[in-house]
Amino acid sequence: MRKFAKGLSVLVLTALGLFALASPALAHNSLTGSNPADKAVLDAGPAEIVLTFDQPVQEGEGLNSVAVTGPDGEQWQGGAATVASNVVTVPVRDLGPSGTYTIGFRIVSADGHPVSGELTFMLSKAGDGTPAAEGDAGWIDTNGGADSESEGADGGVPIWVWLAGAVVLLGAGLFVALRIGGGKQPE
Numbered sequence: 001m002r003k004f005a006k007g008l009s010v011l012v013l014t015a016l017g018l019f020a021l022a023s024p025a026l027a028h029n030s031l032t033g034s035n036p037a038d039k040a041v042l043d044a045g046p047a048e049i050v051l052t053f054d055q056p057v058q059e060g061e062g063l064n065s066v067a068v069t070g071p072d073g074e075q076w077q078g079g080a081a082t083v084a085s086n087v088v089t090v091p092v093r094d095l096g097p098s099g100t101y102t103i104g105f106r107i108v109s110a111d112g113h114p115v116s117g118e119l120t121f122m123l124s125k126a127g128d129g130t131p132a133a134e135g136d137a138g139w140i141d142t143n144g145g146a147d148s149e150s151e152g153a154d155g156g157v158p159i160w161v162w163l164a165g166a167v168v169l170l171g172a173g174l175f176v177a178l179r180i181g182g183g184k185q186p187e
Contacts, residue, residue, distance in 0.1 A: 029053040029086075029109035031117060038119040045095030045127055049077070049103055051088045053115075058108040059083045065106050066090040067140045071099030074131030079138040081105075090138065094129025098122075 033052040036042060049066055057064060064083060068076040068090070078091035088107055095101070101123060106116040132139050 028111065028113050029055045029057060029107065029115050031105075031119075034103070034119055036121045038121070040121045042121055042123055043125050045076075045101075045123055045129070046092055046121075048092055049090050051103075051105055051107075053086045053088070053107070053109075056085050056110045057083045057088055058110060058112070060108075063108045064088055065140050067102075067104045068092055069102045069104065070095065070097060070131065071101070072097055072131070075139065076101065076129070076131055077138045077140070078132065078136075081107075081138075083107075093132060095123055095127040096129045096131060098124060098126040 030053065031051060032054050035048075035050040036046050049068060051066065061080075064081045066077060066081045066088060070076050074096070076093050076095055078093040081088050081090045088105065099122070100120050102118055102120050104116070104118040106114055109115050134141075
């Protein structure tokens with residue numbers, strides 16, 4: 001009975017230690033500001049879109065994208081998104097029709113998880129620009145290209161890895177505790 005109580009207490013202490021030492025999940029980036037601001041009304045189109053996040057954004061070709069979609073459904077970004085620490089910038093073509101433009105973004109946060117969202121701004125006076133065409137710099141395939149296969153995958157570590165690690169640590173702690181405390185007890 002004594003051995004069982006000792007084993008149970010070691011098991012409980014090990015479990016408490018695992019929870020106490022577990023680090024919180026890394027927080028995903030969140031948008032803290034943009035230029036133009038969300039729901040801004042502009043007389044002329046911006047030369048670029050600037051998105052500012054609370055943490056650095058991973059750099060790399062194809063990791064981050066910003067699409068500027070006009071009221072006509074056409075894309076108006078003028079190149080690929082660039083990253084400088086926590087700021088993502090994309091050039092914008094001269095805009096065309098007046099109306100609501102949507103800025104859709106998908107970035108990869110410092111912890112490796114994709115973060116996406118969208119903002120809007122209103123162009124009150126029509127411009128004389130032309131939209132981006134397929135093949136132009138910064139063009140984004142919005143019809144579900146290669147990215148659609150991985151949709152829903154967040155790039156995180158599967159839960160079974162954490163559970164297996166916890167079982168191994170628990171077993172090792174129990175084994176060590178029983179070996180150390182397994183000697184004869186004085187009566």
